[in-house]
Amino acid sequence: MWTANLEISKKQGSRIFLLETFCGVGMFLPQAAALKSGETGLYTVLLGAIAAVCYPWLVQKAEGSLTMEEVLKKHRVISFLYYVRFFINAAFFYAYMLLLARVFLLPYMNIYWIGLPVIFLAFRMNGEGLDDRARVMEGLFWFILIPFIFILLLSMTEFSVKPFLIRQFEPKNLAVGGLYVLALFHPMELVWFYQGHMKEKGMNKKTLLGIIILSAGVFAATAGSLGLQMIRRDPFPVISMAQNVAMPGGIMARLDIFLIAFWIVGVFCVLSGYLFYGNWSFENTFPGKKKWGRWISYGGLFLITGFLIPMVRLWENYISVFLFANLLLGILIPAVLFWLERRGGTHEKDHH
Numbered sequence: 001m002w003t004a005n006l007e008i009s010k011k012q013g014s015r016i017f018l019l020e021t022f023c024g025v026g027m028f029l030p031q032a033a034a035l036k037s038g039e040t041g042l043y044t045v046l047l048g049a050i051a052a053v054c055y056p057w058l059v060q061k062a063e064g065s066l067t068m069e070e071v072l073k074k075h076r077v078i079s080f081l082y083y084v085r086f087f088i089n090a091a092f093f094y095a096y097m098l099l100l101a102r103v104f105l106l107p108y109m110n111i112y113w114i115g116l117p118v119i120f121l122a123f124r125m126n127g128e129g130l131d132d133r134a135r136v137m138e139g140l141f142w143f144i145l146i147p148f149i150f151i152l153l154l155s156m157t158e159f160s161v162k163p164f165l166i167r168q169f170e171p172k173n174l175a176v177g178g179l180y181v182l183a184l185f186h187p188m189e190l191v192w193f194y195q196g197h198m199k200e201k202g203m204n205k206k207t208l209l210g211i212i213i214l215s216a217g218v219f220a221a222t223a224g225s226l227g228l229q230m231i232r233r234d235p236f237p238v239i240s241m242a243q244n245v246a247m248p249g250g251i252m253a254r255l256d257i258f259l260i261a262f263w264i265v266g267v268f269c270v271l272s273g274y275l276f277y278g279n280w281s282f283e284n285t286f287p288g289k290k291k292w293g294r295w296i297s298y299g300g301l302f303l304i305t306g307f308l309i310p311m312v313r314l315w316e317n318y319i320s321v322f323l324f325a326n327l328l329l330g331i332l333i334p335a336v337l338f339w340l341e342r343r344g345g346t347h348e349k350d351h352h
Helices: 010-025 029-063 069-071 076-105 111-126 130-158 170-184 187-191 205-226 228-233 236-246 255-285 288-305 303-316 319-344 346-350
Strands: none
Touching: 010 029, 010 130, 010 187, 010 255, 010 319, 029 170, 029 205, 029 228, 029 236, 029 255, 069 076, 069 187, 069 255, 069 319, 076 111, 076 255, 076 288, 076 303, 076 319, 111 130, 111 255, 111 288, 111 303, 111 346, 130 205, 130 236, 130 255, 187 205, 187 255, 187 319, 205 228, 205 236, 228 236, 228 288, 236 255, 255 288, 303 319
């Protein structure tokens, strides 16, 4: 097993949670909140983010001294379903990486040449085990966040408070929007697969607070710069916000390029996470066949590269179904599995 006898630190686990949870959805937050909640968008983002950062605590309580690895060994069908689900999710984030690169960075490059280094880097990053993956993620942490925070701060020069003035408060919009934002944070379910291997249980509170602040910050910066109406119409409002940002003296006028590049790296963390834990689930289903799972996943994803950008439109038509299915399955399946494990008493018997 890739996770056997491997442990990660509390700091590493906390940073993995931030990168895999926030970086996968931050680009979509402003548009989703504006469409679902309008003037209460900022508060729905806060509500959804607060709910998301509570999730690791609930996972810790459910797991106890068990790990997902121990549980899935006894449920191979469920383990295989995880493999299939995570491959679909990896394809989703891979498609958006390709779309960003094609639209903003490399419009004339063959899509397979764009995808090849992404697949290769994910393959190399995930090949050695959980501790090596954690070290890479830890190294990427500030590399991803510093330019993002820098651009958010610069956007304050174009900031307007008008989008945050609530003329008519509707609790229903707040609740629906908050739930939708929570569904956007569905990559948080990956915490089931590594929190049990942390040397010290529980997430770093500063990192969890960082998720809330970054989520609120990206919405506030985008809405404050563009306005709610523009966010609703713009397919990439966060990128448009960065395009409006300018450094004093005209230095580095195209800051959006830096944001796009660093955001691609952030989404890569989520994509590689789904591939890593998906292949781990494959090995639980078919012991000793780790290489088969890796070649099917990485090779299969590369083979369908040319079909994924057209598929983005289909995903967008059913995005609510996709998000809420992931949210519900990510909560219900582990909850039922751990309940069955404790009800059967097998774990307690092993320790007496």
